[in-house]
Amino acid sequence: MAAPSMAAAIAASLPTPQSAPTPSAPSYEAIPASMSKVIDIDVEIPLTHVQLDGLVVSKIIKHSRESGGSSAHGLLLGLDFDGVLEISNSFPLPHHFTDDDDKSMKGVARYQASMLRSLKEVQADDSVVGFYQAMTLGSFYSQSLVETQAIHQDKLRHGGVVIVHDISQTARGNATFHAFRLTKAFLDAYKKNNFSTDSLIDHRLTFSSIVEEIPLRIRNNPLLSSFLETLQSTSPAVGNTIPPQATATSSIPHSFSVLNLGTANVTRNLEQIVEAMDSYKTEEGNLAYLQRQIAREKARADAYVAKRKEENATRVTQGLAPLPEEDVSRLFKIPPEPSRLESMLLLGRIDAYSKSLEETSGSGLVKMYAAKAGATV
Amino acid sequence: MPLAPPSSAVHVQNATPGFLSSPGRSPSFVTVHPVALFSILDHYLRRTDAQERVIGTLLGTRSDTGEIDVRSSFPVLHSETDEQVAVDMEYHRNMYELHHKVNPKEVIVGWYSTGSNLNTYSALIQNFYTQETAPHQAIHIAVNTGVEAGQPAGVKAYVSSPVGVSPKPENAVFVPIPCELRFKETERSGLDLLLNASSQSSSSAHPSTDLDVLESAIQSVYDMLERVLTYVRSVLAGEVKGDAAVGRYLMDTLGQSTDDLEKGGFNASLQDTLMVSYLANLVRSQAEVSARLALTASVPK
Secondary structure, eight states: OHHHHHHHHHHHHOOOOOOOOOSSSOTTSOOOGGGTTTOOTTSOSOOOEEEEEHHHHHHHHHHHHHHOSTTOEEEEEEEEETTEEEEEEEEEOOOOOOSOHHHHHHHHHHHHHHHHHHHHHTTOOOOEEEEEEEEBTTBOOOHHHHHHHHHHHHHSGGGOEEEEEEHHHHHTTOOOEEEEEEOHHHHHHHHTTOOSHHHHHHHTOOGGGSEEEEOEEEEOOHHHHHHHHHHHSOBOOSSOOSSHHHHOBOSSOOOOGGGOOOOHHHHHHHHHHHHHHHHHHHHHHHHHHHHHHHHHHHHHHHHHHHHHHHHHHHHHHTTOOOOOOOOHHHHSOOOOOOOOHHHHHHHHHHHHHHHHHHHHHHHHHHHHHHHHHHHHO | OBSSOOOOOOOOOOOOOTTOOOOSOOOOEEEEOHHHHHHHHHHHHTOOTTOSOOEEEEEEEEOTTSEEEEEEEEEEOEEEOSSOEEEOHHHHHHHHHHHHHHOTTOEEEEEEEESSOOOHHHHHHHHHHHHHHTTSOOEEEEEEOSOSTTOOOEEEEEEEEEOTTTTOTTOEEEEEEOEEEOOOGGGHHHHHHHHHHHHSTTSEEOOOOHHHHHHHHHHHHHHHHHHHHHHHHHHHTTSSOOOHHHHHHHHHHHTOOOHHIIIIIHHHHHHHHHHHHHHHHHHHHHHHHHHHHHHHOOOOO
16 A cells, blocks of 8 residues: 555654744754744644745646656645644655555655755755645645654644645636645544544544644746746837737736636536445445444343343343353454545545536636626627 | 747757757757746755756656646755855755655756856756756756846746867857747636735735636726727827728627527526536535534434
8 A cells, every 4th residue: 555655654753843934044053032922933823824935836737747647746844823724835655655665664764865865955945744645636635644744743843734725626727726634523533533433523523624624825036927927028029010919928828717617527426426335335334334333242242141131131040150241252253443534535526526516617608607607699 | 928038049950969869859949837937946046055056857748749837836046156066966865766656747858047147067067957857958048037127037948959169068059949938828817816925015816716707808898998998089089190000900809699598598697507506405405404414313211
């Protein structure tokens, strides 16, 4: 199984949380009084925002597109400052865990360590604050994501965040990023490694309460802003004619891909919903089977106890010594309650798929009416 | 999509130098991916006070037609003094190896520096990178960050040829070649997001919903129609002399047949979309109900 090995590899190489490096001055200097309020050494200020740098945005998009599918993941680097987690850099993690676990695990850990060291040498941020994960059609729930984040939340300052990026939505013309972390209730259940029905009820867990979203902002540094501005501004072409707009060129021309009616994704989306439903059904079947097995074993144990009691009662009336009450748990192996984590994640996936389907069809409706209005004029 | 103001310079194709056995064609055209560009800018921002300019390695792919696609870049440590220039070659090799692990398709194609100052040291560094990319030629990209007054921001690409009777590494002619910004259409929306972020005063933006994006797109189409309409009206009124080319463009664009829409294609499509929307809603509520049921179905005790 590849997933736990990756999580473990990340965990192995994570630095232990250290005192906050001050963004303005090297950490060995005294923190100026004006800054003492916003720099928290003891991790006291809760995170209110996640701030994503333009560089990270484009890096994630590039990596996600190139690896195609939802396999792209990498680490986020940055600092937290006055409740805002500033993510200023990222790097992709290699993805091929085909050879034996131990070797690839060590490979990833080594890769990560040397990458961090290299970044430090060129004055880039080198503290890990979370990881990113690409997804398609809005669904990101998976065991490995949950596992990795659970480890992060234990080890990193502020628990770290996971940023998910939807490739298919970006292709539709709306790049989206969401920052998440696991909720306390889920983490509690996860640590106890108990996802039985009782535990779910105790923690009030449904798929919607696995993660909580943290508001996210995109920020460009001033240099990038001004550069983009230059790229976007139209420069007059040689040989000017009227009207000037028609011949002006720009590095980044207007794009109207948002207006494409394109419903190609809908079929794929529907297929994925059906697929997820199928696996959910299988999972439910497994759970029900285990549940029945438990019930059967329990019934047998109960019957045994009842029989023994009855026997004892008759022996007592006959004046004989009662037989000892044996430990039933040793005679009957009652299997442990099955974990409902997988089925919960599958439900979450179904919900996410249909949500993205809903959004596509919603905006599709608007586009259709817009096209019709244009046609009838 | 050119990266710099158009120039009237003729891009000379340098003939294959006699002593360089270059397989394939020499680079004739360079495309730069935004990520590479943004990394360079970020590196420039993080330079130390002592550094005048920063340099780094460009990674990308080569095509047979002599086109080079720069896909990413990473910074390399270097120091320049009056007497000497030093590039941390070990660092460069390490970083390349790390990048290679994740993205085996990208190879070293050249190097970048900030500022548009080409000097002896540039020639020396170019010489080093030519060894790295051998047997292909290395390209050099000079990014002007636009920080210094009087110099517009822009990107220029060069290849080098040796100069002089007896070629020395510190002598080279940098020949400019055309350079463009290129990205996939599917990545366009990410760039839009950044453009949005930089146009807002606080320099920060929240990712918006699909409908918001759609609304702004429709709004901009609306504005354009408005502009065309004003132009056409003024031509009709005789205020402006009409341009035949514009007229033909308008004819082509607006004269598209919409028969299909009127012949019931719209209704059929509308029904499909509504059906899909209904289905999506149904699935969502089922999933929600199922999750809640799992909570209530407690084990009888």
